[in-house]
Amino acid sequence: MSTQLFPMIQPQAWEGGRELPLCVEIGWDYAANQPRFLRGEPVEVQGLDAVLVWAWKALHTERFRYEIYTWAYGSELESLIGQPYTGELKRAEAIRYVREALLINPYIRSVDDISVTFLDGLLEISCALTSIYGKGALEAHV
Numbered sequence: 001m002s003t004q005l006f007p008m009i010q011p012q013a014w015e016g017g018r019e020l021p022l023c024v025e026i027g028w029d030y031a032a033n034q035p036r037f038l039r040g041e042p043v044e045v046q047g048l049d050a051v052l053v054w055a056w057k058a059l060h061t062e063r064f065r066y067e068i069y070t071w072a073y074g075s076e077l078e079s080l081i082g083q084p085y086t087g088e089l090k091r092a093e094a095i096r097y098v099r100e101a102l103l104i105n106p107y108i109r110s111v112d113d114i115s116v117t118f119l120d121g122l123l124e125i126s127c128a129l130t131s132i133y134g135k136g137a138l139e140a141h142v
Contacts, residue, residue, distance in 0.1 A: 023054070025049075025050035025053040025054055033060075055102050055108065061074040062077075094125070109132065113128045122142070125139070125140045126139045126140075
């Protein structure tokens with residue numbers, strides 16, 4: 001019989017190795033900026049589609065603003081607003097911010113061919129993602 005009031009419980013550490021669980025997200029209507037629904041239920045996407053949804057949402061979420069997210073999630077693209085940088089420096093910083101925001105995801109292996117354009121107060125981003133599920137293209141207006 002134990003004499004301790006609260007016995008020590010040692011939780012088992014997850015030993016999943018290098019294999020990640022299947023990436024799952026709620027499908028996203030990018031034009032309307034809202035979740036996709038079918039017959040009143042959210043549409044679930046998996047694999048590459050889920051990684052692209054995660055990436056799109058990460059670029060549209062300002063890092064450090066919302067307590068619900070970790071400080072690793074989101075982008076710092078909004079910090080470029082009002083900066084007296086040259087156009088070339090702004091583009092370089094935007095590319096760096098895009099890479100930092102996306103490469104935190106363990107499902108994303110690389111972010112390539114990043115194109116950023118500042119147009120009428122909007123930042124247009126396009127890039128190619130290589131994930132563990134294959135390659136995909138991402139376009140976003142931030």
